[in-house]
Amino acid sequence: MAKLVVVYHSGYGHTQRMAESVLAGAAGTPGIEARALRIDAEGNLPEEGWEALGAADAIVFGAPTYMGNASWQFKKFADASSKPWFTQAWKDKLAAGFTNSASVNGDKGATIQSFVTLAMQHGMLWVGTGMLPANLKETKREAVNWIAGFAGALAQSPADASVEEMNPGDLETARLFGARVAVQAKRIFG
Numbered sequence: 001m002a003k004l005v006v007v008y009h010s011g012y013g014h015t016q017r018m019a020e021s022v023l024a025g026a027a028g029t030p031g032i033e034a035r036a037l038r039i040d041a042e043g044n045l046p047e048e049g050w051e052a053l054g055a056a057d058a059i060v061f062g063a064p065t066y067m068g069n070a071s072w073q074f075k076k077f078a079d080a081s082s083k084p085w086f087t088q089a090w091k092d093k094l095a096a097g098f099t100n101s102a103s104v105n106g107d108k109g110a111t112i113q114s115f116v117t118l119a120m121q122h123g124m125l126w127v128g129t130g131m132l133p134a135n136l137k138e139t140k141r142e143a144v145n146w147i148a149g150f151a152g153a154l155a156q157s158p159a160d161a162s163v164e165e166m167n168p169g170d171l172e173t174a175r176l177f178g179a180r181v182a183v184q185a186k187r188i189f190g
Contacts, residue, residue: 025178
């Protein structure tokens with residue numbers, strides 16, 4: 001069984017719901033053992049977190065986009081990953097990422113690019129969405145990949161929207177993305 005870990009921070013619950021969708025897509029793939037690790041409000045992993053990441057074949061990074069980049073809690077985790085970096089412990093693992101912000105654009109690309117850079121520093125192999133954008137006139141907001149993420153899965157949750165009001169198309173995009181990363185992990189490590 002290939003092992004996949006979704007490691008994420010969520011400030012208000014929207015990114016957590018997206019992480020749950022990524023996890024559902026991965027866990028629904030035969031031959032994959034998937035789990036999530038939530039980075040807490042102080043930027044720390046659960047006690048067994050570093051060991052779980054070390055044992056993973058694929059790591060999916062997730063964080064909300066705040067002020068044009070990942071939350072500070074995620075950045076604290078990324079900085080702390082210098083310990084496995086020093087021994088190249090994550091080299092040749094698969095990496096992927098997702099983010100959510102209140103605005104349709106919100107500079108989500110900068111957050112995804114920071115995840116790509118983190119993965120490249122670790123010598124990881126990046127997996128994009130592999131999805132075409134929903135970019136026709138008749139396309140509705142609920143369509144899969146409406147925001148057109150290629151390097152990572154993207155979601156938009158208006159600042160006054162509850163977690164329950166998240167767009168179903170964004171959550172389905174996240175689920176399909178999790179399944180894609182899992183399929184690649186199984187193909188390479190399974």
